[in-house]
Amino acid sequence: MTWLLLQRELRLAMRRPVDAGLPVAFLLLAACLFPLGLGPEPEQLRRMAPGVLWVLALLASLLSLHSLYAADAQDGSLDQLLLPPHSAWRLAAVKALAHWLSHGLPLLLATPLLGLMYGMHSDSLGLLMLSLLLGTPSLSLLGNLAAALTLGLRNGALLNLLIVLPLSVPVLIFGSGAVGALEAGLPVDGHLSLLAALLIGALLALPAATAAALRIALI
Amino acid sequence: MDMLSSPPHPMTRTHRFYTYAAPSRFYALAGRLLPGLWLLAAGLAALGLYLAFFKAPTDATQGQAYRILFIHVPAAWLSMLLYLALAFWAAIGWAFKARMASLLARAIAPTGAGFTVIALLSGALWGQPSWGSWWVWDARLTSELILLFLYLGYLALVHAIEDPQRADPAGALLALVGVVNVPIIYFSVRWWNTLHQGASISLTAAPRMAETMLQALAVMSLACWAYAFAVIFTRARGLILERERDKAWVQALSKKGQAT
Amino acid sequence: MSMASPCLLSAEQLSCERGGRTLFQELSVQLNAGDIVWLQGSNGSGKSTLLRTLAGLRPAERGSIQHSAALRFLGHSNGLKPDLTVLEGLRFQARWQGLADDEASLLQALKHFGLAPMRSRRSAQLSQGQQRRAALASLALPQAGACWLLDEPFDALDDDSVKQLCALLSSHAAAGGAVLFTSHQHLPGLASRQLPLSGGRP
Numbered sequence: 274m275t276w277l278l279l280q281r282e283l284r285l286a287m288r289r290p291v292d293a294g295l296p297v298a299f300l301l302l303a304a305c306l307f308p309l310g311l312g313p314e315p316e317q318l319r320r321m322a323p324g325v326l327w328v329l330a331l332l333a334s335l336l337s338l339h340s341l342y343a344a345d346a347q348d349g350s351l352d353q354l355l356l357p358p359h360s361a362w363r364l365a366a367v368k369a370l371a372h373w374l375s376h377g378l379p380l381l382l383a384t385p386l387l388g389l390m391y392g393m394h395s396d397s398l399g400l401l402m403l404s405l406l407l408g409t410p411s412l413s414l415l416g417n418l419a420a421a422l423t424l425g426l427r428n429g430a431l432l433n434l435l436i437v438l439p440l441s442v443p444v445l446i447f448g449s450g451a452v453g454a455l456e457a458g459l460p461v462d463g464h465l466s467l468l469a470a471l472l473i474g475a476l477l478a479l480p481a482a483t484a485a486a487l488r489i490a491l492i
Numbered sequence: 493m494d495m496l497s498s499p500p501h502p503m504t505r506t507h508r509f510y511t512y513a514a515p516s517r518f519y520a521l522a523g524r525l526l527p528g529l530w531l532l533a534a535g536l537a538a539l540g541l542y543l544a545f546f547k548a549p550t551d552a553t554q555g556q557a558y559r560i561l562f563i564h565v566p567a568a569w570l571s572m573l574l575y576l577a578l579a580f581w582a583a584i585g586w587a588f589k590a591r592m593a594s595l596l597a598r599a600i601a602p603t604g605a606g607f608t609v610i611a612l613l614s615g616a617l618w619g620q621p622s623w624g625s626w627w628v629w630d631a632r633l634t635s636e637l638i639l640l641f642l643y644l645g646y647l648a649l650v651h652a653i654e655d656p657q658r659a660d661p662a663g664a665l666l667a668l669v670g671v672v673n674v675p676i677i678y679f680s681v682r683w684w685n686t687l688h689q690g691a692s693i694s695l696t697a698a699p700r701m702a703e704t705m706l707q708a709l710a711v712m713s714l715a716c717w718a719y720a721f722a723v724i725f726t727r728a729r730g731l732i733l734e735r736e737r738d739k740a741w742v743q744a745l746s747k748k749g750q751a752t
Numbered sequence: 753m754s755m756a757s758p759c760l761l762s763a764e765q766l767s768c769e770r771g772g773r774t775l776f777q778e779l780s781v782q783l784n785a786g787d788i789v790w791l792q793g794s795n796g797s798g799k800s801t802l803l804r805t806l807a808g809l810r811p812a813e814r815g816s817i818q819h820s821a822a823l824r825f826l827g828h829s830n831g832l833k834p835d836l837t838v839l840e841g842l843r844f845q846a847r848w849q850g851l852a853d854d855e856a857s858l859l860q861a862l863k864h865f866g867l868a869p870m871r872s873r874r875s876a877q878l879s880q881g882q883q884r885r886a887a888l889a890s891l892a893l894p895q896a897g898a899c900w901l902l903d904e905p906f907d908a909l910d911d912d913s914v915k916q917l918c919a920l921l922s923s924h925a926a927a928g929g930a931v932l933f934t935s936h937q938h939l940p941g942l943a944s945r946q947l948p949l950s951g952g953r954p
Contacts, residue, residue, distance in 0.1 A: 277847055281833075288835040349829025353848065356825055357808035418669065422662050426652045435648055436666065439641040440673050443680035450687060471676075482669055489661045492810050655771050738772070 275363055278354075282371035292340070293375045296333040297383050303329050304387050315392045322391035323401055323452035327445055330380050330405055334412045335437055337376050339430040341368055341420040342487070355491060361484035369410075369417040369480065377409035400461060401452050407468040408448040414479040415440050421486035444471055513592045515732045516741045522725040529722035536715035543708035557621040564614035566713040567607045568632070570720055571639060572674075574604035578646070579671040582664035594660035595735065597667065598650060599728035603720055605643035611636050631685035635678045642670045656735065757784035759820065760899040760930045761806065766815035768801050775801055776949055779815070783899055783930040788921055788942060791934045793949035799934045800828065802949065803901045806932070821930070822898040824849070826905060830887035834876035838867055838886050841875060845890040852894055861892035865916055880908045892920060900924065902933040918942050 286293055307325050308318060345351035354364050381402060388398035419436040423429040451464035512518045544562035578600045585594030612633065619628045627633075646666055653659035736742050761783040768775045775798030783789060793799050805812045807825035832841050839858060846853040862868045865885040875883060884907060891900065900921075906914055918939060921931050925944070932947070 274848075277844070281844055284840075285833060285835055344833075347829070348833065349827050349831040350833055352804075352807075352809055352825065352827050352829075353831045353845070355809060356823070359848075422649060422666060423652070428648075428652060432645075432648055432652060435641065436645045439638045439645065439677070440669065442638055443673075443676050446680045446684045450684065453687070467680075478672075482665060486662065486665055489658055489665065491804075492655070492658045492661075657769065657771070735772070 274359075275367060278364065278367040279371060282367060283374065286371065286375040292337065293379065296336050296376050297379045299336060300329050300333045300380060300383060300387070303332070304390060308390075318391045319393060320456075322388065322393050323397070323449045323456075326384065326387055326391070326401060327405075327408075327449040330384075330409060331412060331438075331441055331445055333380055334376055334409060335416055335434055337372070338416040338420045338433045338437075339423075341372060341417065342424050342490075343420075343429065346425050346490075351487075351491075355487060361487045362480050365417060365421065365483035365487065366480040369414045369483070372417065373410050373413040377413055380409065381405050397452050397455055400455050403465070404448040404451045404468060407465065407472055408444045411444050411468075411472050411475040412437075412441055414475040414483075418479055418483045418486060421483045421490060424487070424490040444468065447471070513590050515592050515595070515736050516739075518592055519729055519732050522729050526722060526725055529718055529725065533715055533718035533722050536711055536718055540708055540711035540715045543704060543711055548704045548708050549702050555621075557618065560614050560618045562708050562712050564611055564618055565709060566716040567611040567614060568636060569713060570716050571604055571608040571611050571636065574600050574607060574720065575639060575643065575667075575674070576671060578604060579664075579667040582660070582667045586661045586664035591656075591660075591735070592732075594656075594664065595731050596724070596728055597660075597663065599724045599731055601643060601647050601650075602727065603723050605640060605647065607716070607720070608636055608640040608643060612640065629685065631678075631682045634685070635681045638677055638681070639674070642674070646670070757786050759784050760787075760897070761817070761819040761821065761823070761932075763806060763812075763817045764815055766802070766805065766817070767813045768798060768805055769813050770798070770801055777814075779949075781806065781932075781947065783932055785897065785928045785930060786925050787930045787932075787944055788925050789930075789932045789945045789947050790939075790943035791932055791947050791949065793934075797949045799949055800903050803827075803903050803932065803934070807901050819899060822849075822895070824891065824895070824898050824900045826887060826891075826900075826902045828903050828907075830875075830883050832875040832883055832887055835874060837872050837874055838862065838878070838889075839871040841886065842889050846893055849890065849895075851890070857893055861889045864892040864920065865889055865913065881910055881913065884908045885913055888917060888920075891924070895929075897928045898924075900929065900931045900933070902931065904934055904936070906935050906937055906939070914939070 304326065307321065311317065311321070342351060345354065355361055384402050384405060385398060388401065393401065415437050416433065419433040420429075422436065423432045426432060447464045447467045451461045451468070454461045454464055512521055540562070544559055548559065548562070550556060578597045581593045581600065582597035584590055585592075585597060615630070615633045615636065616626050619630065619633075620626055646663055649666055650659045650663040653662055733742055733745075759782055761781070763779070763781040766779040766781070767777040779802070781802075791799050791802065801810070803825065804810050804827070806817060807823055808817070809825070836844070839862070842858050842861065843853055845851075846858060851857075859868060859871070862871055865888060867882065867885055867889060870878060870882065875886060878886060884905075888905060905917060909917065914937075921933070921942065925931060
């Protein structure tokens with residue numbers, strides 16, 4: 274059943290390649306704006322890179338949230354997916370996984386290109402990718418919750434941003450902080466462990482919260 | 493509750509607390525308590541401000557400017573505590589399907605957000621003389637800012653959902669997730685601040701605050717509490733009238749109002 | 753109503769509210785094997801809400817629901833993904849609901865509603881009537897003794913399709929299933945019983 278759901282999500286994502294590509298396009302485009310706005314000095318860009326790229330990854334992963342459940346709600350398939358005895362928890366978990374696979378993973382794969390644009394050293398870049406690997410699933414899980422809470426609402430996209438951004442501050446801080454620590458010569462283990470801990474916490478708590486939110490949205 | 497309730501006699505201790513889960517009775521109770529609360533708030537505020545601005549000694553390093561902390565600290569405490577209260581009542585409302593509890597949570601939110609704004613503004617006023625800029629990324633101030641966004645998220649969500657049957661539980665869920673995250677956010681922001689050696693606003697040196705300072709802080713905190721109760725009860729009464737407007741007791745009340 | 757027919761779905765003292773308005777109170781519903789019940793009521797009387805509550809999609813404010821059979825629900829919207837082909841959609845529904853998902857059964861179900869020629873077309877490319885039929889196709893898969901809750905199943909259907917659906921509902925009931933449906937059209941001879949919702953107490 275889980276595999277069936279995941280298969281459906283991935284197949285639907287593949288039928289809309291533009292939707293999956295938009296966050297990456299946004300990421301690349303926005304990443305070009307910072308040098309244009311702040312000046313192309315290599316040292317400044319290298320220092321800014323972890324923070325800027327992390328913030329952009331955060332925003333890019335939020336872009337596609339509003340359609341996570343909205344399409345299903347609109348065409349009525351959400352009803353079928355939540356009909357008892359089917360588990361809302363499983364749906365929430367699969368949706369988060371599918372969202373990460375179709376949006377978080379492409380972001381991750383685009384990062385080396387951005388690292389190049391910002392002149393990052395290879396070890397910093399490697400650490401950045403590791404921090405994104407640990408952090409973006411948490412963002413997908415948080416976004417999943419927001420999308421379920423704002424299901425069908427008119428300003429859903431903006432509401433999602435308002436809901437997710439404060440809650441994602443810890444992930445952002447530890448994610449970009451890891452690379453900053455590396456460049457300052459400080460140990461990075463703490464940052465990475467905290468990112469992993471946040472991910473574990475998110476995996477344990479957020480799908481259940483999202484399942485509750487889905488049931489509430491159907492009232 | 494579609495019958496007019498007679499307010500319970502104050503001397504009767506047999507009434508259980510959850511009697512006031514009925515909107516009509518809460519409305520009556522709040523109405524009776526309000527004048528006293530406003531008086532208390534005004535009185536305590538007057539006393540507190542007097543203590544803060546005239547009796548408390550001048551700080552060794554910060555001079556007179558530090559006095560803003562007598563507004564900043566109670567406001568910050570209250571912003572935090574009201575968020576906890578909001579989450580608590582919203583959770584009760586969700587768990588027990590108690591409309592009054594959810595309504596109370598909704599009434600708390602704007603006041604909590606307001607105190608957060610006061611804490612931020614007073615924090616900026618405090619930082620200005622020390623750091624020369626109107627905003628510093630102090631760990632506590634930054635956490636307050638994020639708390640403000642948590643409040644705004646809750647308010648935006650419950651107002652965006654028309655049906656209160658859906659809005660109340662959704663808001664409760666968001667508030668609970670927020671409450672769990674507040675310590676995590678605070679911890680991470682503190683980490684971030686120390687890592688980047690950011691600016692910090694606090695009272696320097698003195699290991700113990702002068703006694704009058706503590707008194708002033710205590711009185712101002714109580715004044716803020718009384719004010720918060722007064723405002724929240726007033727708002728709650730307004731929300732009750734709006735939500736229960738189809739009920740007989742509300743319509744009887746409005747007729748009485750029209751008659752006088 | 754035969755006393756020997758097993759009860760597939762029973763609801764007692766159901767009460768539902770929507771937007772602060774009580775739609776119905778103390779409503780009791782019983783669906784036995786072989787029942788085809790026509791749920792009647794004007795717009796806004798709570799028919800859709802009742803069906804959704806019975807299906808378990810939303811909680812009732814008061815009352816209890818028990819069912820001993822599998823429940824199938826079809827809402828106002830078709831529940832079709834526009835990007836999936838008709839066959840893919842049906843295959844997913846079959847697997848999701850635990851029904852026969854082999855190619856022969858799927859094709860048979862599509863044939864019942866005349867959709868076999870369009871099985872490789874995406875749902876978005878079908879007409880409204882064809883989409884409705886595609887949504888109904890999963891009902892044509894073998895499933896004895898299930899309880900069907902259908903919201904406006906005859907919507908957008910042409911006369912032939914209406915006949916096909918009526919035949920399907922009748923044979924399902926005859927095989928031991930039950931149907932509760934809403935419809936603006938009057939379909940003589942189909943329903944064995946009517947259930948009026950008049951807003952407030954029934």
